[in-house]
Amino acid sequence: MKEFIAKRVQNMTPSITLAITAKANQLKSQGIDVISFGAGEPDFDTPEYIKKAGIEAIQKGFTRYTPATGITPLKEAISKKLLKDNGLEYSLDEIIVNSGAKNSISTALQAVCNPGDEVIIPVPYWVSYSEMVKIPEAVPVFVKTKAENNFKVTKEELLSVITPKTKVIMINTPSNPVGAVYSKKELQDIAEVVLENQIYVISDEIYEKMVYDDHKHISIASLNEKIKDLTILINGMSKAYAMTGWRLGYAAANKEVIQAMGKIQGHALSHPCSITQYAGLAALEGDQSIVQSMIKEFDKRRHYMIERLKSIDLLDYIYPEGAFYVFVNISKIFGRRFNDVNINSSLDFSNILLDEANVAVVPGIGFGIDNYIRLSYATSLKDIEEGLNRIEKFLKKIN
Numbered sequence: 001m002k003e004f005i006a007k008r009v010q011n012m013t014p015s016i017t018l019a020i021t022a023k024a025n026q027l028k029s030q031g032i033d034v035i036s037f038g039a040g041e042p043d044f045d046t047p048e049y050i051k052k053a054g055i056e057a058i059q060k061g062f063t064r065y066t067p068a069t070g071i072t073p074l075k076e077a078i079s080k081k082l083l084k085d086n087g088l089e090y091s092l093d094e095i096i097v098n099s100g101a102k103n104s105i106s107t108a109l110q111a112v113c114n115p116g117d118e119v120i121i122p123v124p125y126w127v128s129y130s131e132m133v134k135i136p137e138a139v140p141v142f143v144k145t146k147a148e149n150n151f152k153v154t155k156e157e158l159l160s161v162i163t164p165k166t167k168v169i170m171i172n173t174p175s176n177p178v179g180a181v182y183s184k185k186e187l188q189d190i191a192e193v194v195l196e197n198q199i200y201v202i203s204d205e206i207y208e209k210m211v212y213d214d215h216k217h218i219s220i221a222s223l224n225e226k227i228k229d230l231t232i233l234i235n236g237m238s239k240a241y242a243m244t245g246w247r248l249g250y251a252a253a254n255k256e257v258i259q260a261m262g263k264i265q266g267h268a269l270s271h272p273c274s275i276t277q278y279a280g281l282a283a284l285e286g287d288q289s290i291v292q293s294m295i296k297e298f299d300k301r302r303h304y305m306i307e308r309l310k311s312i313d314l315l316d317y318i319y320p321e322g323a324f325y326v327f328v329n330i331s332k333i334f335g336r337r338f339n340d341v342n343i344n345s346s347l348d349f350s351n352i353l354l355d356e357a358n359v360a361v362v363p364g365i366g367f368g369i370d371n372y373i374r375l376s377y378a379t380s381l382k383d384i385e386e387g388l389n390r391i392e393k394f395l396k397k398i399n
Contacts, residue, residue, distance in 0.1 A: 008134050008135065008137050011134055012131045012134050013131060015127050015128065015131075015366070016127060016347075016362065016363060016365065016366030017038060017040065017127055017362050017366060020038050020350060020354070020360055020361070020362055020363070021036070021038050021039070021360070023354060023360070024036050024038065024354065024360035027354070027358065032358055033358060034354070034358045034359070034360060035358065035359050035360070035379075035383050035386055035387035035390060036359075036360040036379065036383075036387075037359065037360060037361045037362075037374075037375040037376050037377075037379065037384075037387055038360045038361060038362050038374075038376060039376050039378055039379060040176065040325075040376060040378070041238065041239075041242075041244040041378060042239065042242040042244070042294060042298075042324070042378050043378055043379050043380060044242040044294050044297075045242060046241065046242050046243050046246070046279075047241065047242065047283075047286070047287075047290045049282055049286045049287065049290075050241060050243065050279050050282050050283045050286065051279070052282075053278055053279045053281065053282030053283075053286075054246075054275050054276070054278065054279035054282075056278070057274065057275045057278035057279065058275055062274050062275065062278055063274055063275065064274065065270060065271065065274070066271045066272075066274050066277060067271060068262050068265050068266035068269075068270065068271050069095070069096040069097060069258070069261075069262045069265065069271070070095070070096060070097025070250070070271065070272060070277060071097075071274070071277050071278075071281075072092065073281055074097055074277050074278075074280055074281045074284075075092045075095045075097065076092065077280075077281055077284040077285055078090075078095050078097070078250050078252070078284065079091070079092060079095060080284075081284050082233075082252060085208075086219045086221070086222050087222045088219060088221055088222055088228065088233070088252070090252045091255075093255050093258060093259075094252055094253060094254060094255055094258055095250060095251070095252050095258065096250060096251050096258050096261050096262055096265065097248070097249075097250045097271075097272050097277060097280075098236075098248075098249045098250060098251065098261075098265065098269075098272060099247040099248070099249070099269060099272045099273070099276075100236060100238060100247040100248060100249045101204065101206045101234050101235060101236035101238065101249035101250075102128060102132075102249070103247070103249060103269070104234045104235075104236065104249040104250060104251040105128075105129075105132055105202060105204065105234055106132045106135060107251070107261045107264050107265055107268075108202055108232045108234070108251055108253070108257070108261060109132055109133060109135065109136055109138065109168070109202070110135060110136045110264050111257055111260035111261045111263075111264060112167060112168065112200055112232075112257060112260070113133070113136040113137075113138035113167055113168065114136070114137075114138070114167075115136070115137035115138070116137070116138070116139065116165060117136075117138045117139065117165060117166075117167035117168070118138065118139045118140075118141045118163060118165040118166045118167060118168075119133045119138050119139065119140055119141065119166075119167060119168040119169075119170060120141050120143055120158060120161055120162070120166060120168070120169045120170065121133070121140050121141065121142055121143070121170050121368075122142075122143050122145050122151070122152075122153035122157070122170070122171070123142050123143065123144050123145060123151075123367075123368040123369055124145075124151055124177055124178060124327070124364065124367035124368050124369045124372070125142075125170070125172070125367055125368055126172060126175075126176045126177070126204070126367070127366045127367060129170055130142075130368070138167065138168075139165075141161050141163075141166070142368060143157050143158065143160070143161045144157070145157060147318065147329075150178060150180040150318055150319070150321070151175070151178045151180060151318065151327075152175075152180050152182055152186055153171070153190070154186075154189065155189035155190065155192060155193055158190065158193045159193060162193065162197055166197060166199050167199055167200065168199060168200045168201070168202055169190065169193070169194060169199060169200070169201045169202070170201075170202050170204070171190060171201060171202070171203050171204070171220065172203075172204040172205075172207075173187075173203070173204075173205065173207075173217065173218075173322075174207040174208070174210060174211060174217065174321065174322025174323040175207075175322070175323065176207065176323055176325060177325050177327050177362070177364075177367050177372075177374040178318050178320070178323075178325070178327045179318070179319075179320025179321055179322050179323040179324075179325050179326065179327065180318070180320075180321055180322070181211055181215045181216075181217065181321040181322045182218070182220075183218075184218050184223075187218060187220045187223060188223060190220060191220055191223050191224075191227040194227060194230050194231075195226055195227060195230070198230070199230070200230055200231070200232055200257075201220060201227070201230060201231050201232070202231075202232045202234060203219060203220050203221065203231055203232070203233050203234060204234045205217070205219060205233060205234060205235045206234065206235055206236050206238065206239055206249070207239055207322055207323040207324075208235060208240070209239070209240040209291055209295060210239065210240070210295055210298060210322050210323050210324060211321065211322040212299050212302060212320075212321060212322060213321065215321045215322060217322070219231075219233060221233050221252075229254050231253065232251055232252075232253040232257055233251065233252040233253065234249065234250075234251050235249065235250055235251075235252075236248055236249030236250060237249070237280050237283050239324075240291050240294075241283040241291065242294065243276075243279070243280070243283065246273075246276045246279060246280070247272065247273065247276060248272060248273075248276045248277065248279070248280045298324050298377065298378070300381070301324075301377040301379075301381055301384055302320060302324070302326075302377055304377075304381060304384060304385070305326055305375065305377050305384055305388070306319070306320075306326065308384075308385075308388045308392075309326065309328065309388070312388070312391065312392050312395065313395065314330070314332045314333050314395050315328055315329065315330065315332075315391075315395075316328070316329040316332075317329060324376055324377050324378040325374050325375065325376050325377070326374070326375045326377065327364075327372050327373075327374055328372060328373050328374070328375055329371060329372055330346065330349055330364075330371060330372065330373055331371035333349060333395070333398065334371065336398045336399060337398065337399055338352055338356065338394075338397060338398045343398065345363070345365065345370055346363035346364040346365050346370050346371065346372060346373055347363045347365055347370075349363070349373065350362070350363040350373060353391065353394060356394060356397075357390040357391065357393070357394040358390065359387050359390045359391055359394075361373045361374065361375055362374040362376075
């Protein structure tokens with residue numbers, strides 16, 4: 001019988017984070033008070049000056065096609081941002097604007113990967129990395145990292161999985177789901193592997209602004225010109241400017257890569273939404289103190305969540321240095337029971353917690369590691385307090 005759905009799509013798995021969110025929303029629609037730690041988006045509204053720029057774009061008639069790679073003023077603002085924040089010089093033909101950082105990564109992978117090429121993904125990883133690799137029929141190659149290193153990949157771990165088919169290494173700093181921030185030395189080690197093997201590194205830096213304590217975000221592309229030429233830098237507006245629904249991301253790379261991405265985008269998407277691009281321009285050129293205020297609030301929530309987790313039996317965690325997540329080890333719960341149900345996986349725990357305590361968390365299996373769950377503190381302090389109260393109360397019921 002003829003197969004009507006492409007095999008590469010059949011081999012893809014749905015997003016667990018979206019599935020948990022959908023289940024939580026269904027319970028909420030039934031009037032159930034659900035506390036959700038699943039959201040990977042700020043709970044803040046988009047700043048007013050950005051919304052006004054979007055409205056003005058509509059009123060001024062900026063509602064027509066734009067160049068495939070984005071409007072010139074926005075690319076100029078991105079170029080200035082990269083120079084100011086990251087010490088990186090990119091010309092306008094080395095920048096492309098996309099419909100969100102997810103779209104940027106997917107388009108980049110399609111631009112550089114052939115069927116059978118291998119893409120190294122450190123575990124744990126953001127849920128969509130592995131599935132996006134499958135779109136151009138490349139092969140995700142997972143490399144295990146260590147909890148004692150905050151799950152950051154090392155040079156030795158990378159070298160253990162490098163083959164002649166390796167085309168790309170994925171890194172994410174600050175990382176989702178762990179919140180780990182790579183140091184300059186750690187990035188230098190990765191850069192050595194990239195340069196020795198002449199492969200690309202896709203550097204997902206969407207959480208760049210959300211760095212805490214004395215940690216500092218460093219882009220691997222800023223180390224030297226050689227690694228810059230092999231880096232595809234990914235960033236966007238969703239997290240820093242609370243613009244998740246606006247869908248605006250960008251990539252910076254050498255001209256050849258950007259040209260290839262532009263070809264794909266021109267046929268697959270035409271261009272990102274014109275209105276959103278003007279809103280994004282306002283975001284980059286406007287008052288950045290609003291961003292700092294949001295980050296200060298995230299940090300306050302981070303400290304609260306960490307202090308509460310310290311006192312909850314059966315839970316351990318990785319100390320988050322950035323982003324807005326805490327990666328929580330639940331392995332002490334495995335083998336225990338709630339009523340007549342055995343808890344042997346992160347999915348078991350997440351489903352029971354949602355059903356019995358009305359708390360939504362993301363199971364670690366979606367990130368490639370089963371003995372963890374991810375808690376997001378991109379929600380109100382009130383909800384964080386109540387959600388952790390419910391988790392603590394629930395854990396006292398299992399045996």
